[in-house]
Amino acid sequence: MKRYGTFVAEESKMLLQSVRDFVDREIMPVRIKLDESREACEEIMRKLAAMGMQKYGLSPKYGGLPIGSIVEYCAVCEEIARGDSGVATEITCPEWLFGPAMRARNKVVMEKLMVPFCSEERHVACFALTEPEGGCNGEDGTQRGKTLRTIAKRDGDEWVINGGKRWPGGASIAEVYGVLCTTDPSLGEEGVAMIYVPNGVPGLTFGKPENKMGMRYSDVNADIYFDNVRVPVQYRCSGPGDDWKLFRAALSFGRLSSAAFATGQAQTVLEIVINYTGTRFYKGKAVREHTLQAAMIADMAIAVESARYYYLSVASMFDDRKQFGDPGDSYLMGKASGAKVYACDVAEMVCNRGMELMGAYGYIKEFNVEKYLRDCKILQLWEGGGQLGRIEAAAGYYEIN
Numbered sequence: 001m002k003r004y005g006t007f008v009a010e011e012s013k014m015l016l017q018s019v020r021d022f023v024d025r026e027i028m029p030v031r032i033k034l035d036e037s038r039e040a041c042e043e044i045m046r047k048l049a050a051m052g053m054q055k056y057g058l059s060p061k062y063g064g065l066p067i068g069s070i071v072e073y074c075a076v077c078e079e080i081a082r083g084d085s086g087v088a089t090e091i092t093c094p095e096w097l098f099g100p101a102m103r104a105r106n107k108v109v110m111e112k113l114m115v116p117f118c119s120e121e122r123h124v125a126c127f128a129l130t131e132p133e134g135g136c137n138g139e140d141g142t143q144r145g146k147t148l149r150t151i152a153k154r155d156g157d158e159w160v161i162n163g164g165k166r167w168p169g170g171a172s173i174a175e176v177y178g179v180l181c182t183t184d185p186s187l188g189e190e191g192v193a194m195i196y197v198p199n200g201v202p203g204l205t206f207g208k209p210e211n212k213m214g215m216r217y218s219d220v221n222a223d224i225y226f227d228n229v230r231v232p233v234q235y236r237c238s239g240p241g242d243d244w245k246l247f248r249a250a251l252s253f254g255r256l257s258s259a260a261f262a263t264g265q266a267q268t269v270l271e272i273v274i275n276y277t278g279t280r281f282y283k284g285k286a287v288r289e290h291t292l293q294a295a296m297i298a299d300m301a302i303a304v305e306s307a308r309y310y311y312l313s314v315a316s317m318f319d320d321r322k323q324f325g326d327p328g329d330s331y332l333m334g335k336a337s338g339a340k341v342y343a344c345d346v347a348e349m350v351c352n353r354g355m356e357l358m359g360a361y362g363y364i365k366e367f368n369v370e371k372y373l374r375d376c377k378i379l380q381l382w383e384g385g386g387q388l389g390r391i392e393a394a395a396g397y398y399e400i401n
C-alpha cells in the first residue's frame, strides 16, 4: 500500500489489500478473456459482488457497505482498474447511480430500487446522461440543463418521460436507470430532474449494444428510448434546483473516479514495461538499463505518481466539505475535472510509450498493453472529454459562461 503514501488511513488498508489480492488472482490472468466475451466479464462481476464491491458505498442502513473515506473509495477504484477499467466502471456504478438519491435522502428510491443492489447478488445499474444531440449538453455547467432534450412532464402522481439517451454504460442490461431529464429546458437548472426508472416499464426500449474499440464487453453501451415512460413522482431524486446540484456533485465524483481508473491502468502498464524491458537485451544490456530507456521509464513513473497524488489530494478535499465546499461547486468540480484530464492523458501517454519500449511485443495481445491503450481511451473521452474537462478546470479559477 506504500504507493498511496500517507493519504490512505490505516483502517482502509485491509480492504485495499483484499481488493488488490482479488485483482491479482482473479482478473489479471483472464484479461484477454474479458476482452472477448460478456460471460467472462459477468463471472468476474459476480465474484466482485460476492465480496461486497457492488454494495460498496451504498447506505449501510439498507444493507450497503460503508465507505471509509473518498480517498479510500478512489484507491479502491484504482485497484480494480489495474485489472480492467470496464469492470471497475460497472461494479462501482451502483454507488454512482444511487449517490444522489442517498444524498437527497430519497427513501422511496432507496427502499424500492436500491435495496437489491445492497446484496452480494449481481445487479447492474446505469446512469444515463448523454443524449444523441450532444453528449456534453447535460454535462456542460454553463448550459444548466437548457440544451437537454429528454423531457419529463408531471401527470398526477407520475412523471411521464419522452426522449432518448445515447451510450450509457449498462444500457439494456441494467435493472435501474438514473435519467437526466428536464421538466422544461427554458427553466435552466430549475428544470433539471434526475429521475430513476426501473427496467421493464412500458415505453422503455433499447438499441443494439455498440461495437467499440475498448471496454468491448466489460461495459455494455446502447441507445435508450423513452416513449411515454411513466414512473411514480417519488422517483425524482429531489426537486427543482436540488436535482441540478445533486447531478453536478455526481458528475464531479464521476470524474474523480475516472482519474483513479486511469491511474490504475497506467500503473499496470508501467509494471508490464518495467518487467519486460528487464528481460529484453540490446548491445548486451537489458533495455531498461540503457539511459535513454531508463529516462523514458522515469518519465512514465513520474507521471503515474503525479496522477495518483493529484486525484488523492482532490479526494481528500472531497472528504473535507466544510473547508472545500460541495463537490458540484466550481472549486471541487475544477479540481476533479483537472485530475481526470491529467490522469487520462498520463494513461494514454504511458500506454503509447510503453508500447514503443516493448517494440512489437507491446502490440500483440499477449502482453495486454494494447488492451490498456484501447480501454483507457474512453476514460479520456467520456464525462465531457478532455475539452469540457479543461474548461471546467479553468472555471474553478474564474467564471466562464
Ligand SMILES: Cc1cc2nc3c(=O)[nH]c(=O)nc-3n(C[C@H](O)[C@H](O)[C@H](O)COP(=O)(O)OP(=O)(O)OC[C@H]3O[C@@H](n4cnc5c(N)ncnc54)[C@H](O)[C@@H]3O)c2cc1C
Binding pocket: 127, 128, 129, 130, 131, 133, 134, 135, 136, 137, 139, 140, 166, 167, 168, 169, 170, 212, 215, 219, 221, 378, 381, 382, 383, 384, 385, 386, 387, 388, 391
Ligand atoms: C464506452 C462508453 C461509455 C459511456 N458511458 C456513459 C455512461 O455511463 N453514461 C452516459 O450518460 N454517457 C456515457 N458515455 C457517453 C460519453 O460520456 C459521451 O460520449 C461524451 O461525454 C462525449 O459526448 P459526445 O460523444 O456526444 O461528444 P460531443 O458532445 O459531440 O463532443 C464532440 C467534441 O466537442 C467537445 N465538446 C462538446 N461540447 C463541449 C463543450 N460544451 N465544451 C467543450 N467541449 C465540448 C467534446 O469534448 C468533443 O471533443 C459513454 C460513451 C462510451 C463510448
